[in-house]
Amino acid sequence: MHVLLTTFNSSFIHKNLALRWLYVAAPPTVSVDFKEYIVGDDIEPIVQMIIKEGYDVVGMSTYIWNVNETKALINALSVSAPHIKIVLGGPEVTYENDDWFSLPISGIVLGEGERVFWDFVIHQDDTYVKIAAHTFKPIRKEEIAYLEQLSSPYALDVDVNNMDRQYLYVEASRGCPFRCTYCLSSLDNHVRFFSLDYLEKVFESVKTFDIKQVKFLDRTFNAHKQRTIALYEMLDHYQNVESFQVEIVADRLDETLINLIIDDRFKDRIRYEIGIQSYNQKTLESVDRSQDNDRLNKVINILLEHKVVLHTDLIAGLPYEDLDSFKASFNALAALYPTELQLGILKLLRGTKMKSLALQLEYTYNKEAPYEVHGSPWLSEAEMDEIMCVAEGVSRSINRNILRYTIKYLAEYVYDYNYFDVYYDFGKIFKILNLKYQRYDLFKEIYTEYKNRVDKQHLQSVLLSDYLNNQKQKPKELFTGENMKDKKRELVESKLFTQEEVYRYSSLYYDYRSDDTLIMSLYNSEQKSNSVYSINLKENVCKKISY
Numbered sequence: 001m002h003v004l005l006t007t008f009n010s011s012f013i014h015k016n017l018a019l020r021w022l023y024v025a026a027p028p029t030v031s032v033d034f035k036e037y038i039v040g041d042d043i044e045p046i047v048q049m050i051i052k053e054g055y056d057v058v059g060m061s062t063y064i065w066n067v068n069e070t071k072a073l074i075n076a077l078s079v080s081a082p083h084i085k086i087v088l089g090g091p092e093v094t095y096e097n098d099d100w101f102s103l104p105i106s107g108i109v110l111g112e113g114e115r116v117f118w119d120f121v122i123h124q125d126d127t128y129v130k131i132a133a134h135t136f137k138p139i140r141k142e143e144i145a146y147l148e149q150l151s152s153p154y155a156l157d158v159d160v161n162n163m164d165r166q167y168l169y170v171e172a173s174r175g176c177p178f179r180c181t182y183c184l185s186s187l188d189n190h191v192r193f194f195s196l197d198y199l200e201k202v203f204e205s206v207k208t209f210d211i212k213q214v215k216f217l218d219r220t221f222n223a224h225k226q227r228t229i230a231l232y233e234m235l236d237h238y239q240n241v242e243s244f245q246v247e248i249v250a251d252r253l254d255e256t257l258i259n260l261i262i263d264d265r266f267k268d269r270i271r272y273e274i275g276i277q278s279y280n281q282k283t284l285e286s287v288d289r290s291q292d293n294d295r296l297n298k299v300i301n302i303l304l305e306h307k308v309v310l311h312t313d314l315i316a317g318l319p320y321e322d323l324d325s326f327k328a329s330f331n332a333l334a335a336l337y338p339t340e341l342q343l344g345i346l347k348l349l350r351g352t353k354m355k356s357l358a359l360q361l362e363y364t365y366n367k368e369a370p371y372e373v374h375g376s377p378w379l380s381e382a383e384m385d386e387i388m389c390v391a392e393g394v395s396r397s398i399n400r401n402i403l404r405y406t407i408k409y410l411a412e413y414v415y416d417y418n419y420f421d422v423y424y425d426f427g428k429i430f431k432i433l434n435l436k437y438q439r440y441d442l443f444k445e446i447y448t449e450y451k452n453r454v455d456k457q458h459l460q461s462v463l464l465s466d467y468l469n470n471q472k473q474k475p476k477e478l479f480t481g482e483n484m485k486d487k488k489r490e491l492v493e494s495k496l497f498t499q500e501e502v503y504r505y506s507s508l509y510y511d512y513r514s515d516d517t518l519i520m521s522l523y524n525s526e527q528k529s530n531s532v533y534s535i536n537l538k539e540n541v542c543k544k545i546s547y
Contacts, residue, residue, distance in 0.1 A: 095351025
């Protein structure tokens with residue numbers, strides 16, 4: 001039997017761990033390959049490859065982002081190679097899946113498929129495989145001890161050449177300790193941990209590779225304190241990994257874990273995802289979440305003070321959150337200035353309690369993946385559009401590490417700290433610009449919009465602070481302002497920088513916060529990211545500053 005395991009990933013940098021688990025779980029009597037494609041790839045060459053290789057079975061891993069490609073491949077195969085058995089799996093087809101049986105498929109694996117898939121393909125055992133609409137089958141949960149006996153799925157031959165260009169997804173556990181009604185993970189609240197010995201073997205197996213980033217798939221990395229501490233100590237040994245990403249519940253962190261996070265060994269190597277979702281307690285209770293907002297803000301502030309990278313999440317469209325409430329939630333989080341702020345729209349995912357509730361409450365939403373809400377009893381569709389404009393402003397500004405100083409400045413001097421309105425207006429500016437706009441065009445547009453609402457010189461200085469940040473070469477001049485010739489001469493005389501650095505590789509401007517301070521952006525011949533310095537020539541003091 002010749003089997004192909006395949007899927008469509010959202011981009012090249014991602015890879016599918018589920019397929020790799022199925023691959024290493026394959027019985028020795030089966031010939032198995034796995035091939036990954038990207039959303040948007042042409043279907044016809046894939047069909048021709050499948051026919052040419054003579055596969056008997058094609059297993060497809062299905063998610064909300066690849067529904068269209070999966071269906072297109074199924075339909076194309078049914079025409080060109082109707083003898084091939086097609087078996088689906090993945091979160092998108094595990095629940096409310098009767099409509100998938102209108103397609104020519106042989107079955108849907110329900111739950112974790114390391115053994116289930118092969119039992120069905122080889123022995124026609126359909127205990128955990130749905131083979132027709134309107135039938136009930138249980139959801140499979142695999143035993144961790146069995147998985148640990150398999151060959152590692154983390155360093156397969158097909159992956160070794162791209163370890164430095166793709167994320168390495170790692171499972172330290174399966175299941176989630178929480179019951180958030182909008183999340184599929186809530187349907188598996190029995191947390192099962194991979195042993196620390198096994199995880200150490202995983203990292204040992206990849207220690208000879210330069211790895212861009214390890215993303216832990218655990219829903220709550222700090223679910224078990226002592227285990228979390230042990231994992232930190234383990235990760236410290238593997239300097240071949242540039243960075244790690246984990247998801248944490250921040251208000252549950254105690255002082256021991258906070259001190260680990262801000263430890264110099266970890267704070268620059270581990271980035272954290274924090275799902276806040278809302279600050280409205282009634283809203284949180286309605287989706288079975290508990291959250292200590294005061295503790296949450298305190299922890300976030302501590303971590304940010306120590307330059308820890310935090311990716312924070314809010315969800316628009318949750319119950320009892322009207323526009324005023326959502327603005328309050330957004331402003332509370334934005335005022336903390338997290339590294340990234342992901343403003344997501346509620347998705348009514350198949351199988352979740354939230355979807356059942358939303359239908360009762362007459363939410364309007366997209367019936368096709370990704371099932372985003374259009375309106376709720378508390379938010380009109382027009383208000384949801386307003387929130388989506390804010391999301392556009394956020395995603396294309398601070399989430400791309402630009403305009404941070406400008407946003408802080410305008411929030412204080414124009415918007416009275418109403419960050420929702422700041423990002424709403426920025427969202428409108430981004431929509432005006434062509435998607436392929438240059439940074440110069442964006443900053444000129446912002447200057448034009450605000451130059452008559454604040455002090456022009458201050459606005460120019462703060463825009464320059466952002467404009468010159470993270471540039472690899474000296475950019476097009478944004479403002480033809482004050483001649484800095486004398487200041488450059490003074491800077492060379494101060495011996496803080498060489499003449500070549502000052503005249504060839506730097507941009508110099510006044511710090512809007514102090515008339516005695518200059519800001520210098522210094523570039524280099526290797527076209528690596530620039531460095532930024534705060535310079536007080538009166539005191540002959542120079543300090544490197546971070547964005």
